[in-house]
Amino acid sequence: MNYSICYKKETITDMYIESLKKKLKKNGFVYNEEDPQYVFFLGGDGTFLRAVHKYVEKLDFIKFVGLNAGTLGFFLDYSTTEIDELISDVINNNLHLIKYPLLQGEIISKKETKTIYAVNEIRVESPCHSLVCDVAIDDHKLETFAGNGLIVASSLGSSAYNKSLGGAIIQHDLPLLELSEIAAIQNNAYRSLASSLIVGGDKKISLKGTFSDIIIGFDHEILKEEKKISEVRVILSDKHVNLMRKINHNYIDVLRKAFIIDKEM
Ligand code: NAP
Ligand code: MN
Numbered sequence: 001m002n003y004s005i006c007y008k009k010e011t012i013t014d015m016y017i018e019s020l021k022k023k024l025k026k027n028g029f030v031y032n033e034e035d036p037q038y039v040f041f042l043g044g045d046g047t048f049l050r051a052v053h054k055y056v057e058k059l060d061f062i063k064f065v066g067l068n069a070g071t072l073g074f075f076l077d078y079s080t081t082e083i084d085e086l087i088s089d090v091i092n093n094n095l096h097l098i099k100y101p102l103l104q105g106e107i108i109s110k111k112e113t114k115t116i117y118a119v120n121e122i123r124v125e126s127p128c129h130s131l132v133c134d135v136a137i138d139d140h141k142l143e144t145f146a147g148n149g150l151i152v153a154s155s156l157g158s159s160a161y162n163k164s165l166g167g168a169i170i171q172h173d174l175p176l177l178e179l180s181e182i183a184a185i186q187n188n189a190y191r192s193l194a195s196s197l198i199v200g201g202d203k204k205i206s207l208k209g210t211f212s213d214i215i216i217g218f219d220h221e222i223l224k225e226e227k228k229i230s231e232v233r234v235i236l237s238d239k240h241v242n243l244m245r246k247i248n249h250n251y252i253d254v255l256r257k258a259f260i261i262d263k264e265m
Contacts, residue, residue: 003029004036006051008043011069012080016042020083027087035061038090041076042067045160048075049219052102052119052241063097065090065244071262074159074172074254077246095244101175101201103154104237107216109227116218119241120157122234123182123217124207125149130185133209135192137199145192145207147184149214152177152205152234157219159258167196172251175201175236201236 003024005017020040021031029038039062041051048066055062066076067086078086089095105122107114116122124131131149135142153162155170158178163169167180180196199205208231216223216232 001029001038002032002036003038003040004031004033006039006041006043006047006054008047008069011044012042016080023083023087027091037062039064040067041065042080043069043076044071045073045075046220048073049119053117053219053221056102056117056239059102059239059241063242063244065095071258074156074258075243077249089246090244094247096247096249098173098243098245099240100156100172100243101154102237102239102241103152103157103177103218104235104239105152105216105218106231106233107223107229108231108233109229111227114223116216116221116223117237117239118157118218119154120160120219121151121153121162121217122232123149123151123161123215124211124232125182125215125217126211126213127215128213131209131211131214132190133207133211135179136206136208137203139204139206142197143192144190145181145184146190147181147192149182150207151180151182151217153180154178154236159255162196165196168198169255170198177201177203177205177234177236179205203235205234207232 039051041047067078067080068076069080103118105116130146132146135145155172155174155176158170162180165180178198184192211229
């Protein structure tokens with residue numbers, strides 16, 4: 001079995017990586033950064049995002065397995081002290097494979113349409129002057145929004161930036177899209193929903209406007225506007241990420257550990 005490793009250099013030592021590689025080799029795994037069947041990612045949720053983006057062209061063939069180096073993350077079910085348990089679970093197929101759809105964004109300008117993918121969210125932000133755009137769901141106009149920006153989050157991303165904007169947390173395995181506002185202007189000229197909107201995963205969210213100086217953010221990445229963008233469309237993609245989860249993984253336990261109490265008394 002071919003594998004590769006993605007890790008957060010600030011929290012994982014080279015010594016730890018060496019010992020992981022040795023253990024994997026002993027168990028028949030072959031390091032292959034180009035074409036891995038397994039990607040072990042070590043760090044936090046941000047490390048998962050980086051690992052997925054690194055292999056975004058090869059996601060169909062890869063299973064991701066996470067080892068958490070800090071507090072319990074949303075995508076990392078094992079801690080770095082459970083390395084032996086993890087290897088034995090992988091070898092004995094004692095894990096659940098869960099397929100999560102990615103977000104797909106079409107960034108449309110006169111000249112071209114660019115496609116981007118994201119795990120958490122796709123954002124249109126304008127830090128200097130207000131962004132004005134028409135928001136439509138499946139080509140039905142909802143509003144003309146004005147403010148600092150809008151984000152479309154997946155259920156996976158609902159607990160990240162979306163949560164900071166007051167959006168609801170969505171159970172990870174529900175295929176939905178959530179639209180949230182960033183500092184919306186509400187006055188006699190502009191009026192928007194002023195709350196997050198959750199729609200089905202079969203919907204298309206479109207943001208149309210005469211954009212200038214906007215930033216398109218997707219997970220930890222940024223697409224600086226190069227050409228005049230006239231529309232950003234977001235759907236749930238056919239592209240999936242395969243995440244191997246512990247058999248006893250429970251979403252509510254993860255939520256509790258992340259946001260309510262880190263350690264049980
Ligand atoms: P970061 O600035 O280190 O991430 C911010 C925090 O979000 C980190 O604590 C990260 O966890 C956590 N996080 C990432 N994905 C999450 C998820 N699906 N559910 C709950 N928490 C999550 O940047 P990053 O590590 O590169 O992550 C990029 C993400 O940061 C973006 O996709 C966006 O969602 C989020 N972000 C949030 C805000 C905000 O809340 N105001 C602003 C910018 C970006 P780890 O420490 O384990 O990596
Ligand atoms: Mn991070």
